[in-house]
Amino acid sequence: MQDAIILGGGISGLTTAYLAQQRGSDISVVEKSTHAGGPIRSSSEDGYLYEKGPNSLLLPDPWVESFIEELGLSDQLQETNPIADKRYIVKRGRPVAVPSSPLQTIFTPLFSLRGKLGFLLEPFREKISERDARTETVASFVQRRMGKDFLDYAIDPFVSGVYAGDPHQLILKHAFPLMRGFERDGGSIIRGAIKHKKKQKREGTAYKKRSISFKEGLGILPKTIARKLGNRLWLNSEVVAVDRIDDTWQVTWKRDGENFKGLAKKLIVCLPSHAIKRIAWSKAIADPLEASPKLTYPPVHSLALGFRRDQIQHSLDGFGVLVPSQETPTILGALFSSSLYEGRAPEEHCLLTVMVGGVRHPELAALVPDKLLEIALHDLRPLIGLEGEPTFYRCSSWPHAIPQYTKEFGPWKETLRGLEEEFPGLHFGGNCIDGIAMGASILSGKRLADLL
Ligand SMILES: Cc1cc2nc3c(=O)[nH]c(=O)nc-3n(C[C@H](O)[C@H](O)[C@H](O)COP(=O)(O)OP(=O)(O)OC[C@H]3O[C@@H](n4cnc5c(N)ncnc54)[C@H](O)[C@@H]3O)c2cc1C
Structure with a gap:
């Protein structure tokens, strides 16, 4: 029996697997596609090096940089x-x-004069209660604090660039938790951001985030991890069923029409929410999953x-x-x-x-x-x-x-957390729960590996 089976060979599953293997765990990764890394794929043709999915990795903290090293x-x-x-x-x-x-903000034609005056009032606007913030959308938050101009010509295109989403549907506390934290802890975005910076300085955790890629494109990252995992990575293998047998996990996957089975003490799930819902789980897990809402991609x-x-x-x-x-x-x-x-x-x-x-x-x-x-x-x-x-x-x-952190996200996350509590050894990660950026999925992999 293995220490863990990891479902999904996107960057979160790969990171979990690599770290676990480095620490001496016996693991397997089961990935449906013929490629590891999910959408992270680069191609070089006719003198062009292009990305098929993500274009930049925003380094979220020094650990991700050391991981790359x-x-x-x-x-x-x-x-x-x-x-x-x-x-x-x-x-x-x-x-x-x-x-x-x-100075540029004063003169930019992007916002109206009224909009610009509106920004100045941001620090003086009332904050809302924790209760109301639970369901507040990104659009409502931005309009309330910064005005409609800022929503239409800054946040709306930004949300489209990051989530391919709609600020009127995304819930602030899930989609941009740092922003919610600024208002909660500082009373305003500006004061909260200053307070946050000071805290990081005091604690020695200040880090200037920056976007990077690789000379061969982002695809080199999953490719390198996949190479290191060797035959521990099952490609072209779709997980179809998971059974809880006593205190262990039995995973069934299909490859080239043939069924394979693996048994492990722990089960790490790094799949999209629709894939999680499609698997034939033991009834005690299938029922809550079926009752929970679906995330939109x-x-x-x-x-x-x-x-x-x-x-x-x-x-x-x-x-x-x-x-x-x-x-x-x-x-x-x-x-x-x-x-x-x-x-x-x-x-x-x-x-x-x-x-x-x-x-x-x-x-x-x-x-x-x-x-x-x-x-x-x-x-x-x-x-x-x-x-x-x-x-x-x-x-x-x-x-x-990309999964949308809309009103369905809260109940979805609660369902997964509830299952983790009820079934020791079961853990969920990846972008259906831990954040949608590549950096967040890498950190999700680290969090999961630390649980093994
Ligand atoms: C077009 C596009 C552009 C993006 N741009 C950026 C960007 O510039 N910067 C950025 O930070 N992020 C970007 N993202 C988001 C980022 O790429 C993802 O959020 C991140 O890669 C998710 O990694 P993950 O491991 O959490 O999930 P995934 O990569 O989705 O991994 C899940 C894996 O599970 C596999 N799977 C599904 N069903 C099964 C099954 N039944 N059995 C076995 N395996 C299964 C899938 O094939 C997949 O490989 C972009 C995403 C897309 C699609």
Whole structure:
């Protein structure tokens, strides 16, 4: 019998498995796809290095950096290009740089005068009770504290860029717990943020978060862990049933039409919520799971588009451009990928990564790559002064991209926590419970490995 079986070989399951193995545990990982790492996949073709899923890893704390070092990937690590510091948001059909200083905020055309005056009042606005905060949406919080302008032209596009989601549906305390903490502990976002910084300084935990990638793209991270796991990683293996037998866990998975079984003392579940619900569990686990609400995962298409640099008038001097839902373009936004990281496009060429779909446009899930390209080009032409056709185009589609931390998330999380309490040795992690960023999933893997 093994120490643990880990369901799901996304970055959370892989991290758990690697750390557990390093600490001497006997483990297996069972992954449905032929690739490890979930959506974290990079590809190099025709001189372009593009990402099929995530584009950047925001290092959340020093531990993740040391983990990368432990994996032997430090010399692969790639910092963002300083040229990509700017972020653009579309206003009246034009990309406008997001202000990065108080002076720029005064003069930016992104917000109205009334909106700007509204920000100044933020520290003086009443905070709401813990009870009311339980169900407050991101939109309601932002509008209450910062005003509608800030919601429409800062948070709405930001939420679309991070969650491919809708601020009117996401619950603040789950989707952005730090923000909720600022208001709760400091009485306002600004005072809370200052208090938080001071606390980190006092405790010696201050860390400047920064976005990174790798010279071969983010895909090298799961690839490296998968290589280290060797035959402990079962690819192309779909978990179909889990039985609790006395104090142990029996997992059944299907590979090439054949059933395999494994027995372990502990069960670590790093699967999407819809996959968790689909498994045939022992009845005592199946019943609460069936009664709990489902999380929504909107579809997202990621379009890698290459152009000759002289086909685009815009300076591409930024991270990319995001589209507020108020504006007309259909795309959610475009990353200036070759500005962001070196080595993404051939000489005199550039690479853009365009996101389409999300909660805003789930109806686009069914469109074929040619049609998606048409939409992207139609939107990009006026936005960045684009002429002609792409020299390179690849489309990666994610029918269930990112879990939405909406009103269903609280009861869902409670169900999983309840099952963990009732069944010793059962643990859940990954982005259906521990946060949706890659960094959060890596930290989730660490948390789970510490439980083994
Ligand atoms: C298009 C896109 C862009 C993104 N951009 C960013 C970004 O720039 N930065 C960022 O930080 N995050 C980004 N994210 C989010 C981030 O990539 C994910 O939240 C993170 O990788 C999730 O890792 P995980 O291990 O928690 O889950 P997953 O990667 O979803 O892992 C779950 C695994 O379970 C497997 N599985 C499912 N069912 C079964 C079954 N029955 N049996 C066995 N295995 C099964 C799946 O194949 C999958 O590999 C993006 C996501 C997408 C889709």
